[in-house]
Amino acid sequence: MTDRHTDPHKDLHSEHGALRGEHPGRAADPVIKVVDLAWLEFAKPDLDRAEAFARDFGFAVVERTPDVLRLRGALPGTACLVIRKGTGNGFVGPAFQAADAADLTRLARALDAEVADLEGGGRHVTAYTPSGLRVQVVHGAPHHPGLELQRPLAYNTGGLLTRINETQRPARAPALVERLGHVVLSSTVFRRDLDWFLDHLGLIVSDFLYLDGQRGRGPTMAFIRCDRGSEPADHHTLAMHLGPVTGYVHSAYQVADLDALAAGGEYLKDRGYVRSWGIGRHIQGSQIFDYWRDPDRLLLEHFTDGDRFDSALEPGWAAMSASGLAQWGPPATADFLGNRPSPALLRDAVAALRADNEIDLPRLLALAKAMGS
Template identity: 65%
Template structure:
């Protein structure tokens, strides 16, 4: 049997006439993700998991929870109390305060002030899936916290540690920062172009269904365009699917030992492990995926790729085996096909999507099924 990863590491780019992966004249170019916003019914339970995952709360009231990493900046995650669990949307950090005004003028949306706990201003925009997307500026910057130091490693004959042992503590991995969010949409091409046109994101990699490249991509990994300054391989990833929904979010930790020992801590405390440990292909991150008590998928990652604006998009087929260079096979839980309420909800969404006017049609469904088995 041949190597299932054959060809997935190639640097091959677009064919003639394919999507260029960036807008010629975007309204603004955002600098980074600022935070993600959720609603959850039980904030006390959410905080217990957050501490075990490696966050530090900066605000904890019966109605609101703010979670930060050790890097300076705004909190990574804002959680407000609500009747049911819900992803409210991402907030992106503007590269300059005037960009919020520029976006507001271009879209006819008002500029609003954020709460005093965050400071600054925002313009709130609906993307083509109806998700609220915030672009913020002048937010309060929290000072850095003491970071978790990476382990000193001996690499083959490159010896850096002598007369000392390795004993990484089995304790929560200290989250450094928010890395990216992945969203599924029934209007993938419209959403892709919207983020390129409005926020100036650029594509690092496109994926297409095997045998359907001529119909265009179905997943993209988008990074911030910081010019010659390298940025994360992806800050936002989007995938075509039968429902508009949150897929997962990812948070950087110091190194593999922090990720692995932190995972053992989560396992010992009864939390649900979804998939990992492994190394991705697109982005190259070391990864480990967990479910929080509300069912949201969250990722610890380390050692991701950084690209500047000169790197053109790569193109590769979307396959289950192509999600990792090494590690265990992608689980049914990670792929969203594990029997249960979530898979039933997704199945119902398939039938609804096929009846509606969107990009998820019967041929795309066949491509998805083929990708999941390949």
């Protein structure tokens, strides 16, 4: 494996955790190894409003009925969002792609679950993490051919001239979503959920974050990628952190380049949508990001230029802090961090302290300090 002691930016990482007896970031013998996210599923009360935002955000519509809205990106693949009509507004769960049909049988046997038919074609296994998060693993779902992509702009940089006698005039238009990149989840039993994903789905950790002064208690956030061997994978397909509630935090969708992201943001602003945080560049994963709230207050990210790692790279370690989320850009907002004081936040914190989980008062105070730093 590659140790990031050789990384020119090694000041962003402490020594490799396994050398100190910390979490190794991968399972020795996982049940299967998923290859990507397939889609995310949500329930929303107003599909007309959901479709309007989806088109403005840059999705293409695969299917629309009175009861379901299926959305896709422009690259070949499955639908990347499934939104069903429901009485509430919430996250149902992620679906991951299995490498082959035999993996579904292997996973079902390990979980004492069933392999069942998917709506529209293909097969799936449904499981639940220790915190109760619903997870599907699928194979053979309908695969859609690619659509016309938004062409990245040609840049003149230094002495390299790629554009002569031509201007740059990117239109204020929806940033064309190319694909689903990752989902971020919160868990009150972070360590148990983390180990479940590594043990059962073969995911591996790219970066760990820990609470300042509490490193001995282990990580409290992980950026987790698919293990494709020598084939590079996104720095994180799943990110997860310890929190007073379990559930969805945000999801991220790749666009062509910075201009597509920025012009798409201007379009969203002109349409009256609310930017949560951006534009900036992350540290873990390196993506250029721009976060937006949909009409139901769910958080979605446009991103471009993310890191790709193969299976050789070992986890990095860093202290968890709001200022450590970006290399450049505006400070992380209270809206993005979810630390805006409210009765609901207080209720969640009190409930978490009373429940059987990994939250206690020192950790809760350290989390609050980290997200305010």
